[in-house]
Amino acid sequence: MASPLLSTPEPGSSRRRTNTGCLTCRQRRVKCNEAKPLCSNCARLTLGCEWAEHVPLDVRRDRIRMELRSRPPVPIVPKDVKGSTETLLAAQGGSGSPNGNSAAPLPTFSPDGEQAFLDVASPRPSPSMSQGPFNAIVSPGFFQPPSPLTEMQISPTASLAGLPTLQPLTRTDYQALDYYQNQVAFGFGSKSPAWSTHALLMKTASRNATVLHLLLAASSVEMSWHCGTSSQSMLDNAEENYRRGQQLLVGEITHPDSDPLVVMASFWFLYLYQRRRPPKLRISYHALSRLMCDYIGRSRLDQVLSYTDTSSEGYLGMATVESAHHYSPEKRALLARLASWLFWVDAQSCFQGDGGNMARLLAQSASTRGLLEMYEVSRATLQLNWQGGYPVGELVDDLQNSSALELIHHTWVLVQEVNEAATVAEECFVPMDRETSHRIKNRMHALRRKYPISAVFHLTMSEDRVRDRLMANSDWAVANYYALCIYRFRCSLMMAGEDGGGTASLLTSSPQVQEDEGITETVETLLNLVQRSLAAGDKGQQDRLQWPLFWAGIETTDTFKLFWIFDHLTNQGLHTALRLVLAEQQEVGDKLGMGRVRRICQAACADTTEVALGG
Structure with missing residues (x-):
């Protein structure tokens, strides 16, 4: 039975378009009886x-002109499309290999948080869409989000009804x-949605079923989280799409000719999916x-994506340079951006004791x-x-924001260096x-003095609301x-909880405390x-600032400010960790050393990693 979202007007119904009916009928080009709040067709x-x-005619025309000027060209879609979704659906569940080869067991994910293994044989499920109607209908640029310049209000179901899928x-x-x-x-980045x-x-x-299912899983669980109360239908939808997507991803990773863009995009949506899921699921x-670490290492993406025209061939090796040239510039750029984002995520999770494998690989x-x-x-x-x-306006926006985003990347690179040095010290x-502490501190000071990054610091001092x-x-x-x-400062101290016996012992502070008095x-x-x-009211900014709020919380001694921090610390793991750190500091009468803080975070933040991402 066809979905009502895809239904067409019944035979004999009027094809006249009403100018005063509801938006849904106008989009479907059927006559509306204009009954409010629910017309007969929609009911x-x-x-x-x-x-x-009601918008005046001249205003509507101006909006349309602006939209047409900013919208990218849309390719012509061929009408004679052959193929069946049944063939593609059957391909998802295929097993066995025509050449008799089988792949090694690959780690995958289970809802209870434990690692599971699946024996996956070649050939992989075929998520590439090249065998069916999806690839022909949805050509590059076909499914374009509306331009951010337009304010036209179109029914979501009507605007999405034409999107074909494997099912x-x-x-x-x-x-x-x-x-x-x-x-x-x-809730993180602030780029215009249509051009992000x-x-x-x-x-x-x-163009790919694996990425589509995991995108739907991530978006569904994000919607449920933002509703304030868990929507069971959304959670069920997320779970089903996750199940389908991860099965297809297993086939992608084990296949020798897998598309790295599909795999990296899938990793990204898996992260977005897991960060909002209830802990039990x-x-x-x-x-x-x-899994990310293993794939990047096998594919040599850590080296391929770091190659630039100024890189030394001796530094990377000729084989890596040749591999880099196999990718188009646009694909390498997109892969590098996904790898950078996932590196930021993993660097924070490394501190929290959960993950960090990919960050260590890229850093080493x-x-x-x-x-x-x-x-x-x-x-x-x-x-x-x-x-x-x-x-052009979006390009100007990229140039304006480039220094701030560069500072973010440099910061997370230094965070991972502190992670590695702190891990060695904790052992x-x-x-x-x-x-090591002085070297990192000097690099931080040099980064702050560098123009135009120094101008970024100056901007933050503005009192503009x-x-x-x-x-x-x-x-x-x-x-x-x-x-x-603050993180580097805490790692430079030998304080309470660092005796290695699992109990908090009060030790003498390092002389470096005097050196870092500016931390207050x-x-x-x-x-x-x-x-x-x-205070500016950007709804995504609070998500981006969870990590800084945690560090401000473990250092401030102002009770009023602590209450404010807890009120805005929405990351459940960091909220719990901060509460435990403060309680233990009060008990021992001194600041906890970094080893103890990290062990607390490891227990409180397991599988709840959140990090802000932009672009």
Whole structure:
């Protein structure tokens, strides 16, 4: 039975378009009886009946002109499409191999958070869409989100009804897709939705079943989380799409000719899926981190994505250089951006004791130099992938925000260096090596003095209550930087809880405390910055600032400010960890050393990693 969302007008119904009916009927080009709040057509077909506000004709024309100027060109879609969805659905469940070869067991994920293994044989399920109607109908650029410049109110079900899939989409799927189009950054990034990296990933999902299912899973669970109360239908939809997507991903990873873009995009949506799931149903992030590390290592993406025209062939090796040239510039840029985002996520999870495998691989195999070059490759992602359709205004926006985003990447590279140094120190129950601590501190100071990054710091001191995208990104970047200052400072101390016996013992503070007396001023500056930024009302900024809020909380001694921090610390794991750290500090009468803080976070934050991402 066809979905009511895809139903067509009955034979004999009028094809005249009404100018005063509901938006749903106008989109379907059927006559509306204009009954409010629910017209007869929408009532009969159980559609969402939506009505437009009255807008003067000249204003509507101006909006349409603006939309047409900004919208990328749309390819012509061939009409003679052959193939069946049944063939594609059957391919998903295929097993066995025509050549008799079988793949090794591959770790996958189970809802209870434990790692499971599946014996997967070749050939892989065929999620590439090249065998069926999906590839022909959804050509690049076909499924375009509306331009952010338009304010036309179109029914979500009507605007998404024409999207073909491997299987009929449910009404919940349509809601998840509509939510994804309008909230593509998942509360983090602030780029215009129609021109963001997430919009590019929608194009990838429109051609690949693996990415599509995991996108739907991530978007469904995000919608449920933002509703305030768990929507069972959304959670069930997320679970079903996750199950389908992870099965297809197993086939992708084990196949020697897998598309790295499909795999990396799938990893990203798996992260977005798990970060909002209820703890009992969440997949193991540690298993995901290990899987990402293994895939990137086997594919040599850590080296391929760090190659630039200025890189030394001796540094990377000729084989890696040749592999890098196999990818188009736009694909390498998009892969580098996904790898950078996942590195940020994994660097934070490394501190929290859950995951960190990928971050360690990138930091060790590519070195700091390689991580920075990988980010250079990612800079032109949007311009390269949108090509001639990319509006000049969006390019200007990228240039304006580039310094703030660069500061974010440099900060997370340094966070991972502190992670590694702190891990070595904790094994011996000593503070971080003094020389390493000074080297990282000097690099941080040099980064702050570098222009135009120094201008980013200056922007954050503005008292303006209206903070545009550039100022919001600057706030986020500098807040991360101050959080790193506190993190490095704590790692340089040998304090309570560092005797290795599992109990909190009060030890003598390191002489480096006197050297870092400026940390109190850093905490005050950080809190003032966060308060100004959140007062601007950007609904995604609070998500971006969870990590800095935690670090401000373990250092401040102001009770009133602590209450404010707890009120805005929505990350459940960090909230619990901060409460436990403060309770133990009060008990021992001194600050806890970093080893003890990390062990508390490991227990409280397992599988609840959240990190802010932009672009």
